[in-house]
Amino acid sequence: MKLDPKALRYMSSDDFRVLTAIEVGSRNHDIVPEPLIAQLSHIRGGSVKKHISDLIKRKLIASESGAKYTGYRLVYAGYDFLALKTLSKRGSVTSVGNQIGVGKESDIFVVAGEDEQEVVLKLHRLGRQSFRNVKEKRDYLRPNQSPSWMYMSRLSAQKEYAFMQVLHEYGFPVPKPVDQNRHCVVMELIDAFPLRQIDSVAEPGRLYSLLMDLIVRLAKHGLIHGDFNEFNILLRSDGVPVLIDFPQMVSTSHPNAEFYFNRDVDCIRTFFKRRFGYESVLYPKFALGMDKEFDLDVKVAASGFTKKDQASLERLMDANGAAAAAGCPAEAEEYPSDEEIVYSDDESDASASSDVKDRADGRGSDICEGGDDDDDDD
Numbered sequence: 210m211k212l213d214p215k216a217l218r219y220m221s222s223d224d225f226r227v228l229t230a231i232e233v234g235s236r237n238h239d240i241v242p243e244p245l246i247a248q249l250s251h252i253r254g255g256s257v258k259k260h261i262s263d264l265i266k267r268k269l270i271a272s273e274s275g276a277k278y279t280g281y282r283l284v285y286a287g288y289d290f291l292a293l294k295t296l297s298k299r300g301s302v303t304s305v306g307n308q309i310g311v312g313k314e315s316d317i318f319v320v321a322g323e324d325e326q327e328v329v330l331k332l333h334r335l336g337r338q339s340f341r342n343v344k345e346k347r348d349y350l351r352p353n354q355s356p357s358w359m360y361m362s363r364l365s366a367q368k369e370y371a372f373m374q375v376l377h378e379y380g381f382p383v384p385k386p387v388d389q390n391r392h393c394v395v396m397e398l399i400d401a402f403p404l405r406q407i408d409s410v411a412e413p414g415r416l417y418s419l420l421m422d423l424i425v426r427l428a429k430h431g432l433i434h435g436d437f438n439e440f441n442i443l444l445r446s447d448g449v450p451v452l453i454d455f456p457q458m459v460s461t462s463h464p465n466a467e468f469y470f471n472r473d474v475d476c477i478r479t480f481f482k483r484r485f486g487y488e489s490v491l492y493p494k495f496a497l498g499m500d501k502e503f504d505l506d507v508k509v510a511a512s513g514f515t516k517k518d519q520a521s522l523e524r525l526m527d528a529n530g531a532a533a534a535a536g537c538p539a540e541a542e543e544y545p546s547d548e549e550i551v552y553s554d555d556e557s558d559a560s561a562s563s564d565v566k567d568r569a570d571g572r573g574s575d576i577c578e579g580g581d582d583d584d585d586d587d
């Protein structure tokens with residue numbers, strides 16, 4: 210995936226208005242018609258065409274013919290651009306460095322944050338596979354329906370950020386959350402390798418206990434990671450494991466909580482046996498209540514990522530096979546599953562973030578400002 214921060218610098222303020230208008234328009238239109246773009250951006254006919262064609266050249270939007278008209282839609286690069294723009298204006302991303310990870314559902318970059326400190330930018334890419342084939346999947350889309358990859362990826366990023374905040378606050382070994390916008394999360398860069406890449410450890414029994422204790426401590430706080438495996442555990446050089454990747458976390462009161470809990474435990478048991486030849490008769494078992502000390506799930510809901518958001522995301526992830534893809538990866542697998550995600554068609558982007566809403570009303574500042582401010586960099 211390309212993330213071209215130079216585009217930020219060379220974008221005119223009117224290009225930016227047009228791009229933002231397409232984002233706003235795509236909440237109610239799968240393909241945004243030109244007159245609507247003109248109306249939302251307050252830029253007249255002829256000029257709008259020129260900006261649209263610029264944005265197509267930059268591959269931030271795509272032109273598409275629907276049954277009734279030809280219109281435009283945002284593609285991931287355009288959405289990335291809008292998020293980067295916001296994050297750079299807030300100062301949480303000042304320049305973009307190397308890509309360090311690519312998952313089926315995310316791209317991970319090391320970026321410079323405030324004070325030039327290195328941080329991690331995670332771009333959530335739910336539905337990416339099917340989005341590539343969006344043309345072939347036209348049948349899955351209803352008329353006037355916004356692209357759900359955008360909605361899903363944003364919900365996923367919001368969830369990850371909300372959980373990371375609460376876990377960090379309660380002293381769990383997770384990256385420190387820095388910022389979140391649209392489908393992006395900015396967090397502390399952990400100087401460590403994923404357990405997946407580690408061939409031997411001095412004391413496997415000690416690490417095994419630390420990880421099982423972590424699973425139990427999460428459950429005592431009402432939470433299950435849901436994808437607790439060697440890809441999502443980073444091992445620092447001092448031997449401390451750090452947990453990442455939270456979009457699939459569930460509450461211990463989830464109807465399938467026991468299944469998810471046992472799967473997390475089994476992933477670790479299987480991995481330790483296979484990789485380190487380590488087996489233990491001791492492993493935690495799910496017990497309802499778990500002498501719960503806190504209910505962090507409630508705290509997460511209070512932090513802004515509501516139970517309703519959680520339910521929407523779960524429904525969408527299930528529909529897209531994401532839940533099935535989580536769990537213990539097979540030995541040879543790089544990512545849990547290569548099965549294609551099916552484009553989901555039952556959600557619209559109706560609850561877009563408030564800064565976007567403001568722009569739709571013409572009240573927000575972003576749409577009216579230059580796209581080529583000096584606060585970005587390459």
Ligand code: ADP
Pocket residue numbers: 309310311312313314315316317329331384396397398399400401403440441443453454455
């Ligand atoms: P995905 O949802 O695609 O699995 P992850 O959050 O698990 O994404 O990140 C993918 C990879 O990126 C990780 O396995 C790890 O190597 C790297 N990574 C992610 N977050 C961080 C971080 N905060 N610090 C260091 N490396 C990270």
Ligand code: MG
Pocket residue numbers: 312440441454
């Ligand atoms: Mg992961």
